[in-house]
Amino acid sequence: MKPIILLVFALFFSIPILNAQDFEYGQISNDDVILKNTRLDSNANAMVIREFGTARMRLDDASGRLFVDFQYHVRLKIFNKNGFEHGTITIPLRIRKEEDDRLVDLKATTINYADGNLTRTDLDRKKFYVEKLNKYTSLTKFTMPDLKDGSIIEYSYTIQSPYIFNFRRWEFQSDIPKMHSEYIAFIPAYYNYHTSLRGALKFTTENAEINNGCLNINGVMVNCSKMSYIIKNVPAFIEEDNMTAPSNFKSSINYELSDYMLTNGTKFNVTKSWKDVDRELLADHDFGQQMKKKEVFLPLLPQILKNTTDELSKAKAIYSYIEKNIKSNGFIGYSSENTIKKANELHSGNTGDINLALMAALSAAGLDAEAVILSTRANGAVGELYPVLSDFNYVVVKVNIAGQSYLLDASEPYLPFGLLPLECINGKGRVFSLTKPSYWHDLTANQKRSTRTILTGTLSPDGKMKGTLSTYSLGYAAVDKRERISRSTSVDDFVEKLDEQMPNIKITSHKIENLDSINNMLIETYEIETQGFDVSNPDQIFYNPFFINRTSTNPFNLNERTYPVDLGSAREDRIIMNIKMPENFILADKPKDIGIALPNAAGRYMAAIALDNSTLSVSQTLQLNKPIYEPDEYLSLKEFYSRIIQSQKTDILFKTK
Structure with a gap:
């Protein structure tokens, strides 16, 4: 008031x-x-x-x-x-x-x-x-x-x-x-x-x-x-x-x-209609008036758009320019702190400065851009019955191209075009346009958290394994990994910390590709050494192949959960291992191949182990196909993870010829 x-x-x-x-x-x-x-x-x-x-x-x-x-x-x-x-x-x-x-x-x-x-x-x-x-x-x-x-x-x-x-x-x-x-x-x-x-x-x-x-x-x-x-x-x-x-x-x-x-x-x-809010916000100096300031970017567009051929390439070029040119000052908000002109000159601003600048620049290029105010996950839910602007604390941009909408946030440096931070995936946002009434829009993740890990190695009779471990990350998995790497002083420092976090694996060399190419898959390649099994009893050799991203604790431990499991996005993790075993190793016993499914195709876990021509093949797939699981699905999730944990505890038994 x-x-x-x-x-x-x-x-x-x-x-x-x-x-x-x-x-x-x-x-x-x-x-x-x-x-x-x-x-x-x-x-x-x-x-x-x-x-x-x-x-x-x-x-x-x-x-x-x-x-x-x-x-x-x-x-x-x-x-x-x-x-x-x-x-x-x-x-x-x-x-x-x-x-x-x-x-x-x-x-x-x-x-x-x-x-x-x-x-x-x-x-x-x-x-x-x-x-x-x-x-x-x-x-x-x-x-x-x-x-x-x-x-x-x-x-x-x-x-x-x-x-x-x-x-x-x-x-x-x-x-x-x-x-x-x-x-x-x-x-x-x-x-x-x-x-x-x-x-x-x-x-x-x-x-x-x-x-x-x-x-x-x-x-x-x-x-x-x-x-x-x-x-x-x-x-x-x-x-x-x-x-x-x-x-x-x-x-x-x-x-x-x-x-x-x-x-x-x-x-x-005090409670107004959205029509009233539309009028007030569009007239507001720190919100609507900043959305309209195309003149800030008109002189810059020829250079920004010089290699573009269509609307989508124009949008990506403008997004890249704003993301690199205006860095976040650490504050969030749905309105501008310093005006988008000052933010562009100072190369710094809050989320309102950055994303309202993005909207103005997209509009200056003749693209259909709109501002979307929302509440972050930590800030709480937004009520849809009546307008309460204090519910909102963030703004992103919606650009509409050839019948498709893209949600953009240029304030986060490791987000590819069209991907919002998971923190913004929270119910619905209110869309404000310069030409039509505001409306609600679902905030959903258009990419999943996806990783694919491939290990090719050789296991020697003394129990040591050497090999190449490659991880391919897409979507939110790539965003998270790039952010983790950025928090280290260098890539070498990141790898050193990673090596310390895996006491049973030694990284001898590394290569990380596409670190700065945020629209491409992030590729990590590591040469590793590890002690695979105890050689004290050669007649019974126990070997556990589930040492990569092993699920050792259940993330769901309550007897009852009264609120949803909200992952933000779907998830898919695949692991493929091909390990050359010593010629005299015979497979005596192994965990049963397993296939577990959640009800209504909400997820699945599969694992299979085989030995063929002295090559041990292990494959795992974990899929969580829904971003949100309701409270009545909780016990199924809990049991699902319990069975995964139990299956990954079981060793392979080898005997020697």
Whole structure:
């Protein structure tokens, strides 16, 4: 909400203090002292005994502004040293020039029980510090004093926030279990908020009632809706790999301001239509006006396009120019920070500068280019029911050529033309054009994560193997590998680290092709040596051929997963090995050839082993054909990987003639 609206509206409001159902600070019971983690989760290193929060609006007399005051109070128990990390507290605060969140009334206490006595140690206020996460967020941090096994820690604070658009959200779930989580929100009658519930948990108690006399408006007492929510025995939210933002799936309640009304009956709609947003964004200096600045690139086009013959080659040439000429400054956003003209001159900018420059350059070349704003996977899901621009934090470009659309992000240096970062593959994006209304577009990966590995080697009677290992990477596999190599000081440094990560394999020489040719396959060739088997018992020689990219741990370990497995893209890995064995080796036993399939052709794993004319042939194929697997497919995935692990544990048995 804009400050001017807040100032005008604040003139009418006076808010008295209201007491919600908080629990008494520092009053520890015997039940708290003897509490064991077996109460909810025997694997828990810490547990919330009780937490309480409340949020309400308040008129600040000094500034004449409206604030949302959020009060938080929690008591939790540390069961062992592994739970000490929960004694380090981080409180994020928004910083926006004159609209900073303010942290007040912070207090924290550690309570220990020993020899029949309770000892209390209060946090020294000099012990907390403030760290700037980025230009939008600061972090207040402190560590609870005198932590021991069995410590009970308790702290409370109030955040005074000028952001009434997003009334304070509440997360019932965290990474440790909670015995009791309670939230009360006081919503003034003149405010309407869109309320959304996330997560799989059900409320233990949910109550709505009228709180009389919540506000005094020009001498008239106005009521509030008092919304109370309680969930008891809350399980910990366990994060696994292959997921979008945890906030999408944790049980929580979220608010966004829809409209409000003044005392004279005048109503202001905060939630706008996309038609309104289209008009505002296209007129915005940092977004729409930058999209239109074709003149920045018109003088540069003859040189950029000198070797192009058609629209697709023009688009690729412009993409290559922007990607190489404007480097990311490390900040993301869907609007420009410095104008695309300055970004091009300084060769640096945020994602908005870079990709809005890309759109302007494509448009200058007569191509049909559009801007797509989206929310990254870490930022969370975008609601499609009504426009909420604060949901979005990134912009890419959509160029339409000969009936086909290409999504482009020139801010990432190792992305080939037409491939978005996996971080951007998150639901839908909103497309903005200079000539037509905005619309939704699915953000999907048009390439899979693909690798093909070929090993050709010779195994000597002493168990040593020498050979050539070649890996061919395409799509996201190539992007990831190029990024890993770029983080090393050189290719030699990368190979040295790779050699250290594979203790059973020694790399004697290497060659990497197409490292800078991002539109081509990345090819790695290594000459390797390895000890294949133990020669102490020549009558029984055990050899495991699954030593390349072996699956040793199951990535899916939960008994139940309530959120999707989101890989971002499909995946395919193929491994082919041809190893010349000693002439006197006889194949006595080998793992059975295996073929495992997921239901509905969602994936498969195949492995086959054969010995022919003293050449051992091993082939493996792993395919995951879907970018997203729903929660009801989780147990199938878990079993799928368990069987792969078991099959790769089995050795080949050789005997000598």
